[in-house]
Amino acid sequence: KNVEKLPCARNSLLTGLAAGTGVAFIRGVSTAPIVAGHWFTFTFVAVAAISHQVCMRQMETERKQVMQIIESAPKRTSKKEDTDFK
Numbered sequence: 001k002n003v004e005k006l007p008c009a010r011n012s013l014l015t016g017l018a019a020g021t022g023v024a025f026i027r028g029v030s031t032a033p034i035v036a037g038h039w040f041t042f043t044f045v046a047v048a049a050i051s052h053q054v055c056m057r058q059m060e061t062e063r064k065q066v067m068q069i070i071e072s073a074p075k076r077t078s079k080k081e082d083t084d085f086k
Contacts, residue, residue, distance in 0.1 A: 008055035016048025 003009050024040035 008052050012048045012052035012055060015051045016044040019047040020044030
């Protein structure tokens with residue numbers, strides 16, 4: 001499927017990728033490359049999942065706020081004006 005069409009997916013994956021790369025680079029300096037790869041994988045998955053959940057929660061909060069604003073706004077009705085031309 002097209003991942004870019006899923007809400008919050010692109011930003012979450014990019015955030016996870018950046019965090020995983022940073023941690024793997026730091027761990028790669030002091031450990032074996034395979035261990036750094038494991039750190040990359042774990043960090044990527046964890047950060048992407050948390051970032052996605054935070055984004056989805058923010059979207060839900062915004063939807064609730066919009067619905068509250070819409071519900072609290074006064075209802076507007078159009079008046080029919082009598083225009084009798086005699």
